[in-house]
Amino acid sequence: MVAGRTRPTNPRGYPWAVPGRTCAFQKELLAWYAKNKRPLPWRQTRDPYAILVAEVLLQQTRVDQALNYYHRFLEKFPSLRELACAGEEEVLKVWEGAGYYRRARQLVRLAKELGGRELPRTFAGLLELPGIGPYTAAAVASIAFGEPVAVVDGNVRRVLARLWAQENPTPAWLRERAQSLLDPQDPGTWNQALMELGALVCVPKQPRCSACPWAAFCAGKSDPHRFPQPRPRRVKVLRVWALAARGRQGFIFEKREGPLLGGLWGFPLVHEAQGVGKLLERYGVDRAWPIGTVRHSFTHRAVTVEVYLGFSPLQGDDPRVRPLSRLDRKILVLAEAAVVEGAPRL
DNA sequence: AACACGGGGGA
DNA sequence: TCCCCAGTGTT
Structure with a gap:
C-alpha cells in the first residue's frame, strides 16, 4: 500500500482526517467495526x-x-424524571457490587440538579454536570447528539499510543490526536469503532495485530507492549476490626460516611483492636468472640478484617434491603455461618 | 500533578 | 495467586 495515496497524512506522516470526506484509513476501521462490533x-x-x-x-x-x-x-429508573425522584440509597442498592459508588450518587445529583430539564446536548454543557468528565461528555455528545468531539478512554489511549509508538502520551496529545482522526460524518460511530478496536483487537496483553485494520501503518506494531507504559501503582495494607452484632431481627449495620464506600451500609468497624470495646458499648453487646478473618482487595488497598460476633438487644437490619459492598457481603457470609454453628454460645 | 476510589477477569 | 484494567473529583 502506498500510504500517501490511501491515507492522508500531515507533514509528520500521521494519519489525518480530511474535513468533508471519509478517508481510506477511516473506512477501513469503520468496515472492521461494522463487521465485528458487539451487539x-x-x-x-x-x-x-x-x-x-x-x-x-x-x-x-x-x-x-x-x-x-x-x-x-433502566428497569428501575427508566428516565431522568424517575431517577430525579429516587432516593440515593435506592439507587445505590441497584448499583450494589458495581463499585465506584460515587458514580451512582453523582447520577442522582445530576438528575435532581436538572430538575426536569433535558440533558444538555453539547460537550461543554454535559461537562458541567456532576460525575461527567471529559470522557463521558464526549461519549454522550457524540453518540447521542452527533457532536464531532473525540472520546479518549483507556482503549483509545492504548490504540493511539501504539499507532504512534508513544510510551507516555499526555492527555493533551491524546485529545489532539484523537480529534485529528475523527470522522465528522458520524462521530458517534467513529468513537465507538475506535474504542471497540481497543477492546477487541488492540488489547493490553496479547494484541491481535494480524486482525487489525490499521496494522499496515501502526508504528508500535513490532513492540506493542512498550506502548503505552504501564503506570506504577501502590497498594496500601489496611487492618481493621469489625463487629457483627446480631440483633433481634438481623445484624447491626452502620451507614458509611466518607470517601471509602461512602453512602453504603456495612458492619461497624474500627482501625485498632482497642476500638472494638467502644463498638460493643455502642450496641449493647456484652461479649464478642473472634470468628475469623476476611481478606478483601481493592485496587490500591489490601484489607484484612478481624471479625467479632456478639449479640445485641437492638433490632438490627435486613441485609437484603441495604446496599452493601462486596467486602461487607463477605463479612456477612462469615457471620451468618458463625451464628448457625452457634459456636460462640458457650 | 498526584492521589483516592471497587470490582472482576485473565495469566 | 498475582497482575492488570480504567474516568472523575479532590487535594
Whole structure:
C-alpha cells in the first residue's frame, strides 16, 4: 500500500482526517467495526439518558459487567424524571457490587440538579454536570447528539499510543490526536469503532495485530507492549476490626460516611483492636468472640478484617434491603455461618 | 500533578 | 495467586 495515496497524512506522516470526506484509513476501521462490533444494548437506542447511564457504568468498568447493571438500572429508573425522584440509597442498592459508588450518587445529583430539564446536548454543557468528565461528555455528545468531539478512554489511549509508538502520551496529545482522526460524518460511530478496536483487537496483553485494520501503518506494531507504559501503582495494607452484632431481627449495620464506600451500609468497624470495646458499648453487646478473618482487595488497598460476633438487644437490619459492598457481603457470609454453628454460645 | 476510589477477569 | 484494567473529583 502506498500510504500517501490511501491515507492522508500531515507533514509528520500521521494519519489525518480530511474535513468533508471519509478517508481510506477511516473506512477501513469503520468496515472492521461494522463487521465485528458487539451487539450491545446501548448501541440499539437513541435515548440520551440510556446512553448516559451506559457511559457512566462503563467508567472503570468492563462491558460484560456493565451489561447487568445497565438493564437493572433502566428497569428501575427508566428516565431522568424517575431517577430525579429516587432516593440515593435506592439507587445505590441497584448499583450494589458495581463499585465506584460515587458514580451512582453523582447520577442522582445530576438528575435532581436538572430538575426536569433535558440533558444538555453539547460537550461543554454535559461537562458541567456532576460525575461527567471529559470522557463521558464526549461519549454522550457524540453518540447521542452527533457532536464531532473525540472520546479518549483507556482503549483509545492504548490504540493511539501504539499507532504512534508513544510510551507516555499526555492527555493533551491524546485529545489532539484523537480529534485529528475523527470522522465528522458520524462521530458517534467513529468513537465507538475506535474504542471497540481497543477492546477487541488492540488489547493490553496479547494484541491481535494480524486482525487489525490499521496494522499496515501502526508504528508500535513490532513492540506493542512498550506502548503505552504501564503506570506504577501502590497498594496500601489496611487492618481493621469489625463487629457483627446480631440483633433481634438481623445484624447491626452502620451507614458509611466518607470517601471509602461512602453512602453504603456495612458492619461497624474500627482501625485498632482497642476500638472494638467502644463498638460493643455502642450496641449493647456484652461479649464478642473472634470468628475469623476476611481478606478483601481493592485496587490500591489490601484489607484484612478481624471479625467479632456478639449479640445485641437492638433490632438490627435486613441485609437484603441495604446496599452493601462486596467486602461487607463477605463479612456477612462469615457471620451468618458463625451464628448457625452457634459456636460462640458457650 | 498526584492521589483516592471497587470490582472482576485473565495469566 | 498475582497482575492488570480504567474516568472523575479532590487535594
